[in-house]
Amino acid sequence: MGYLTMKDFKGMQIPSSCPMDYLTAVAEVATIQYEEEKSKESHSKQERLIKEKILKKPMTMPTDSPWKQGFDEENSMVSAFQAQRPKNGLKRIYGSEEGDIDFKINQKKSKYNNKKPIRSMQKLDLPPFPNPPPDMPEEVKNHIKGIDGSEVFMVIQKSLTATDLKPNHSRLSIPFGKINRGFLKERERDLLDQQISLEVPFYEPSHKVSSMILRQWDMGKDSGKSSSMYALRTYWNAVAKENDLKAEDVIQVWSFRVGDEQKLCLALVVVSRVRDLDGHGWSKMSDNEGASSSLGREKELGCGGSKWTVEDTSTSKERENIQCREYKHGINSSALSP
DNA sequence: ACAGGCGTCACAACGGTAGT
DNA sequence: ACTACCGTTGTGACGCCTGT
Structure with missing residues (x-):
């Protein structure tokens, strides 16, 4: 049962403003709500039991049904099972080549035997990057200054x-090939080389500070060589959603260091949004000639102000995990905000 | 070198069943 | 009747593999 609100007391007469009367009223309303919820619960329980009974019943077919053809005792359980599960196109359907997902998976599994159909790679017809890349927006610079940040590096500018x-x-x-690995300390580079993830505070254009996992991927080749890349992982989805990022948007990732430990932090800057383009070139950069970044977008995104705040729209579980890690790494909102 | 495809794994949700 | 446990399925995340 949730908390009571003023709405729950609408139309109720309380004899006097005496605390005891208020208490009695609260108890009365709470009791009524409790009874209501209890009856609802038992009703839904009944519903569930009925549903279960129906589901447990073996599926019967009219004798003249076309589906009856080929329907035998052996398959009756299978059919009943099918009837139990909603068909959303993803659920497993037993006993047929057409429907059995496992059958298809098993077919697919020998990927070396079954050559994949040749991918049609559509080349993105992207406009050229702004060159030289625009400088970091003043607002971001100021914020970094405000938290005693140092060693500011542009890690990468890329089109999403x-x-x-x-x-x-x-x-x-x-x-x-697109980054300046100088933004990493030797020790950090070593850790990444050893496939150890780094967790870094991530300053978003929406003025939120989330946490991002930086990891190196080594992609080994048959020839023995391997190509590698870094990947920002795990909370990237939330960041992309929060900042309304779209494919072909051009972004920059900047790095800087904070605190005595020279902790690595990253900041995301949106250089250009695809819908801001006039179809031929880059949209105008902001007044300070830096990347347009968040400033122009704040009103649109409803994220006014210029202070970064440690908050996010992730699930409570994600929040819990982030908080745990922030604690582990000594990050907290006071450390991140000036 | 890079982008994208896809296999694998972990986990959550749900249903079934055995035990109390 | 209820609870706890187990199995099945769907989904999301990760990271390797492959085509261009």
Whole structure:
């Protein structure tokens, strides 16, 4: 049962303003609500039991039904099972080549035997990058100054790909060829080389500070060589959503250091949004000639003000995890906000 | 070198069933 | 009747693999 609100007391007469009367009224309303919820609960329980009974009943078919053809005792349980589960196109359907997902998966599994159909890679017809890349927006610079940040580096400027924004990938790929690895200390680079993830505070254009996992991916080749890239992972989906990022938007990732430990922090700057383009070139940069970044977008996104705040729209579980890690790494809102 | 595809794994939700 | 446990399925996340 949730908390009582003023709405729950609408139309109720309280004899006097005596605390005891208020207490009695609260008890009365709470009791009524409790009784109501209890009866609802038992009703839904009844419903559930009825549903269960129906589901447990073996599926029967009229004898003249076309579906009856080929329906035998052996398959009756299978059919009953099918009837129990909603068919949304994803659920498993037993016993047929057409419907059995496992059958299809098993077919697919030998991927070396079954050559994948050749992918049609559509080349993105992207406009050229702004060159030289625009400087960091004043607002971000000031904020970094405000928290005694130092060693500001532009890590990468890239145009977001569709894959970067695919929710099931949940990552921002950072190819080695496009970055300046100088933003990492030797120790950090070593950790990443050893496939150890780094967790870094991530300053978003929407003025939120989230936490991002930086990891190196080594992609080994048959030839023995491997190509590597970094990936910002795990909370990237939330960041993309929160900041309304779209494929072909051009972003920059900046790094800087905070505190005595020289903790690595990253900041995201949106250089250009695809819908701001006139179809031929880049939209105008902001007044300070830096990237347009968040300033122009704040009103649109409803994120006014210039202070970054440690908050996010992730699930409570995610929040819990982030908080745990922030604690572990000594990050907190007071450390991140000036 | 890079982008994108896809296999695998972990986890949550839900249903079934055995035990009390 | 209720509870606890187990199995099944769907979904999301991760990271390897492959085509361009």
